[in-house]
Amino acid sequence: MNNCVFCAIVDGDAPSVPVYDDDDVVAFLDIRPITRGHLLVIPKRHSQDLETLDPHLGGALFAAGQRLSRAIRRSDLRSDGANLVLNDGKAAFQTVFHTHLHVVPRWTGDTLRFVTGFVTRRLKNPEATASAIRTGLTRLDEEEST
Ligand code: 5GP
């Protein structure tokens, strides 16, 4: 028991709305999203920050973030881009000390919505959002298998 909320999510001891899972990482909706579909990708094995993250898991983290960004573009959320951000340490505004990569979907011309979302950070229709992203992943899989 290390008192880490993200480890509790990995272990199924805390709730989350998951969208992706593999051997190394899991991704779920941020509880206070800046934009619709804002995800957190985390290594299953606890590390605190970039100093303590196994570089192999860093690769897996980014690969999943890339895949999820591409899936959200193909989903009914129809994003046009994304910000992939990793806040490393208190100095960089890290607040949860289990290494995580933010995937923040973006739309052309969304600046005002983005700024408003930064202030309100309200989670709306989480199940529908997660379901749309999972469908985007399926579309990406299908595209890659043809
Ligand atoms: P940081 O500032 O550490 O990079 O971001 C931490 C992120 O974790 C924040 O965006 C915050 O909304 C999110 N967060 C904090 N606690 C929880 C939680 O219990 N569940 C989920 N899904 N997200 C969380």
Ligand code: ZN
């Ligand atoms: Zn942890």
